[in-house]
Amino acid sequence: MRKHIPDATVARLPVYLRCLAMRAGTGTCSSEDLARTAGVNASQVRKDLSFLEAQGVRGVGYDVDELRLQVRNALGLTHEFPIVIVGAGNLGRALANYGGFGEWGFSVAAIVDVDARKVGSRISGKTVESMTELESIVSDRGIEIGIIATPSTQAQTVGERLVAAGVRSILNFAPTVISVEGVEVRRVDLSTELQILAYHLQENEEVDQ
Amino acid sequence: MRKHIPDATVARLPVYLRCLAMRAGTGTCSSEDLARTAGVNASQVRKDLSFLEAQGVRGVGYDVDELRLQVRNALGLTHEFPIVIVGAGNLGRALANYGGFGEWGFSVAAIVDVDARKVGSRISGKTVESMTELESIVSDRGIEIGIIATPSTQAQTVGERLVAAGVRSILNFAPTVISVEGVEVRRVDLSTELQILAYHLQENEEVDQ
DNA sequence: TAGATTGTTAATCGATTAACAATC
DNA sequence: TAGATTGTTAATCGATTAACAATC
Numbered sequence: 001m002r003k004h005i006p007d008a009t010v011a012r013l014p015v016y017l018r019c020l021a022m023r024a025g026t027g028t029c030s031s032e033d034l035a036r037t038a039g040v041n042a043s044q045v046r047k048d049l050s051f052l053e054a055q056g057v058r059g060v061g062y063d064v065d066e067l068r069l070q071v072r073n074a075l076g077l078t079h080e081f082p083i084v085i086v087g088a089g090n091l092g093r094a095l096a097n098y099g100g101f102g103e104w105g106f107s108v109a110a111i112v113d114v115d116a117r118k119v120g121s122r123i124s125g126k127t128v129e130s131m132t133e134l135e136s137i138v139s140d141r142g143i144e145i146g147i148i149a150t151p152s153t154q155a156q157t158v159g160e161r162l163v164a165a166g167v168r169s170i171l172n173f174a175p176t177v178i179s180v181e182g183v184e185v186r187r188v189d190l191s192t193e194l195q196i197l198a199y200h201l202q203e204n205e206e207v208d209q
Numbered sequence: 210m211r212k213h214i215p216d217a218t219v220a221r222l223p224v225y226l227r228c229l230a231m232r233a234g235t236g237t238c239s240s241e242d243l244a245r246t247a248g249v250n251a252s253q254v255r256k257d258l259s260f261l262e263a264q265g266v267r268g269v270g271y272d273v274d275e276l277r278l279q280v281r282n283a284l285g286l287t288h289e290f291p292i293v294i295v296g297a298g299n300l301g302r303a304l305a306n307y308g309g310f311g312e313w314g315f316s317v318a319a320i321v322d323v324d325a326r327k328v329g330s331r332i333s334g335k336t337v338e339s340m341t342e343l344e345s346i347v348s349d350r351g352i353e354i355g356i357i358a359t360p361s362t363q364a365q366t367v368g369e370r371l372v373a374a375g376v377r378s379i380l381n382f383a384p385t386v387i388s389v390e391g392v393e394v395r396r397v398d399l400s401t402e403l404q405i406l407a408y409h410l411q412e413n414e415e416v417d418q
Numbered sequence: 419t420a421g422a423t424t425g426t427t428a429a430t431c432g433a434t435t436a437a438c439a440a441t442c
Numbered sequence: 443t444a445g446a447t448t449g450t451t452a453a454t455c456g457a458t459t460a461a462c463a464a465t466c
Binding site for chain 3 (some may be wrong): 030031032042046047049050055056057058059060061062
Binding site for chain 4 (some may be wrong): 006007008009041042043044047057058059060
């Protein structure tokens with residue numbers, strides 16, 4: 001049985017994975033090395049890795065390739081995850097064109113849009129399908145992850161339809177909080193990030209004076 | 210003198226701001242109301258607001274419009290923030306076209322790209338400028354915030370140039386960790402988010418069985 | 419053996435939340 | 443007065459980190 005991994009650790013594992021990918025085939029690396037490239041504390045790296053089955057060797061470090069595999073396993077990146085992108089506007093297109101999916105086992109199984117003029121157009125080798133097909137697409141293709149890239153006004157409805165169709169995780173890029181039951185929702189919002197930066201700008205300003 | 214606001218609270222303030230914007234002009238609202246729409250605990254809302262100058266009225270609640278103003282003040286959203294977007298690919302274009310900037314005082318002051326073929330093209334009413342102008346653009350236009358929307362390979366260099374040019378906060382959309390001194394960096398990464406969702410998918414699976 | 423580095427403990431720090439007196 | 447809701451305390455929970463024995 002798998003150990004429960006703390007949220008803060010889960011959020012850092014993808015960062016480690018990226019750092020390890022850059023070092024693939026370079027033998028071993030120490031928690032100190034990994035900490036430096038990931039921008040965290042070395043104790044924290046060791047603590048985080050202690051939740052995995054990872055085994056380092058005292059005096060030597062961790063085997064890079066083995067550790068990569070174990071981090072992937074811990075995150076559950078053991079099979080293909082088909083995802084659906086809802087909304088084929090600028091953002092939906094940018095997401096669909098984002099190359100880095102495949103590397104971690106994610107694949108864009110469908111892009112849908114309500115706008116009949118967009119349906120049938122092609123994005124990154126895929127044909128935009130109609131929003132009316134959403135439910136059948138999700139169930140036919142075994143999609144568990146949905147990405148909302150619609151305007152805010154439609155986000156709640158889209159979220160509900162995704163959940164009803166059987167999606168189990170949602171990544172919401174619309175700048176609004178949606179409320180749906182029984183699924184994991186993560187929100188990514190540009191203006192939230194900018195506002196957090198604005199706060200720190202002013203804090204540093206006060207220190208400077 | 211301004212009180213220091215905990216990071217976790219700062220991260221929630223933009224969410225409250227959004228919820229309050231939806232209720233603008235509706236008189237008062239309770240911490241319970243706000244908590245429900247923001248998806249957090251009511252005690253937490255009150256605790257968060259206690260770091261602001263916000264004053265609620267016992268038995269009544271908070272004045273929506275007044276509270277909005279105080280949250281904005283606390284975040285330092287008191288003046289215009291010109292920003293520069295580096296990279297005019299799919300992502301850069303999506304970001305530039307994102308409408309929600311202005312509402313909080315952010316404005317796209319410039320979009321730059323290395324690719325000579327993109328320079329001169331127009332995105333959302335703005336002309337793409339050359340990457341060689343980056344330094345002068347940042348200093349001439351008083352830009353404090355830079356957004357990196359380039360491929361990973363260029364992110365580090367772009368980050369360093371932004372810092373050297375005088376930018377004080379960076380939002381990094383490239384899927385890599387950059388290391389720069391003396392500025393606040395926030396990373397937004399699609400595949401990190403997807404990997405976190407993947408972890409929770411598997412966790413829920415185990416519970417279901 | 420000497421040097422390096424892990425794995426884990428324990429101290430500390432920060433965040434969340436229930437509870438309730440204060441008070442509108 | 444009765445009901446509602448704040449502001450704050452104190453308990454709890456979770457996350458970080460320094461320190462160091464174990465051991466390669």
